Amino acid sequence: MSGAVPTPDRTLLEAIERLAHEAGQVILSVYRRDIEVTLKTDRTPLTEADLRANEVILAGLARLTPQTPVLSEESVERFDGVGPGGTYWLVDPLDGTREFIRRNDEFTVNIALIHQGAPVLGVVVAPALGVSYLAARGLGAFKVEGEGGAWQPIRCRGFDPARGYRVLGSRSHQDPRLTSWLAALGKHRLTPLGSSLKACLIAEGQADVYPRFGPTSLWDTAAAQAVVEEAGGVIVDQAGAALGYHTPAERLNPSFFVWSKRAREHFCA
The missing domain is CATH 3.30.540.10 (Fructose-1,6-Bisphosphatase, subunit A, domain 1)
Structure with a gap:
C-alpha cells in the first residue's frame, strides 16, 4: 500500500x-x-x-x-x-x-x-x-x-411509479430551484437529511433521487460517489455528465443529481 x-x-x-x-x-x-x-x-x-x-x-x-x-x-x-x-x-x-x-x-x-x-x-x-x-x-x-x-x-433498487419518487433533500441548505424541480417531478415524497448520508441511502435502495442545487465542494461528494456508482447508481450534473475530479484547484461542484438507475431511466423517458 x-x-x-x-x-x-x-x-x-x-x-x-x-x-x-x-x-x-x-x-x-x-x-x-x-x-x-x-x-x-x-x-x-x-x-x-x-x-x-x-x-x-x-x-x-x-x-x-x-x-x-x-x-x-x-x-x-x-x-x-x-x-x-x-x-x-x-x-x-x-x-x-x-x-x-x-x-x-x-x-x-x-x-x-x-x-x-x-x-x-x-x-x-x-x-x-x-x-x-x-x-x-x-x-x-x-x-x-x-x-x-x-x-x-448493497445495490440501488428498482423504481415503483405507483409509489412515486423517494426524494432526499438537504436539511441545512435550501434553494428555490428545488421547489420548481420537485413541482415538475410528479408524485414524490421529500425527506430531509444531512451530509453524504443522502447519497448512501440511494446506494442501499432506501431512496430514488437526491437533487442538489447550489454549491458543494469536491470533498462533499467523492466518497459517496464511489459508493453510489458501485451500487449501480449515478451522480451527474444537469447535462447528465458524471461529476469529475480532474481539476482539484476548481473545488466547487456544479448542481447535481444522485439517482438510482431505474428512477433516472423513468425520469428521462
Whole structure:
C-alpha cells in the first residue's frame, strides 16, 4: 500500500475503513461535551472535531500511502497537486458540521481515492449512527453496521411509479430551484437529511433521487460517489455528465443529481 499509486483493493479499503472509524471516535469524543464553534473565512462553521479528525486522517494516510497527496477541506494549503498517475486522496473529515453542532447525528467522515479524475475508492462513516458505507472499483458497495461488522453488499433498487419518487433533500441548505424541480417531478415524497448520508441511502435502495442545487465542494461528494456508482447508481450534473475530479484547484461542484438507475431511466423517458 505504500507504492506510488495505491491499488483500490480490499486491503486498502479495509485500512481506510479503520482509519475513518478512528477519526469518528475522535469526533464523538468532542460530540459528547460542549461544542465550541468558530467561523471560517467563507462563514462556514468549524469545530475542534473537524480539526482533530483531520489530523488523524492525514497521519493515517501518510503511513499508508506516503507518496499520495491529500486534499482535505481542513488543510487545503497542504495540497501541492495530484500525485503519480493522477492520483490523490480527497477528504472531508467531518461532513455535516451543522448537523454535528445541532446534535442530530447526521454527520459523516468521508475519504475517497481519486484516480484520473474519478473516485475509485470511497468510505463514508457515520459515527453517531454506527453505520458505514464502503466501495472500491470492481469490488462492489457495502454497508457495515457498527465498527468491525460484516460487509453487507448493497445495490440501488428498482423504481415503483405507483409509489412515486423517494426524494432526499438537504436539511441545512435550501434553494428555490428545488421547489420548481420537485413541482415538475410528479408524485414524490421529500425527506430531509444531512451530509453524504443522502447519497448512501440511494446506494442501499432506501431512496430514488437526491437533487442538489447550489454549491458543494469536491470533498462533499467523492466518497459517496464511489459508493453510489458501485451500487449501480449515478451522480451527474444537469447535462447528465458524471461529476469529475480532474481539476482539484476548481473545488466547487456544479448542481447535481444522485439517482438510482431505474428512477433516472423513468425520469428521462
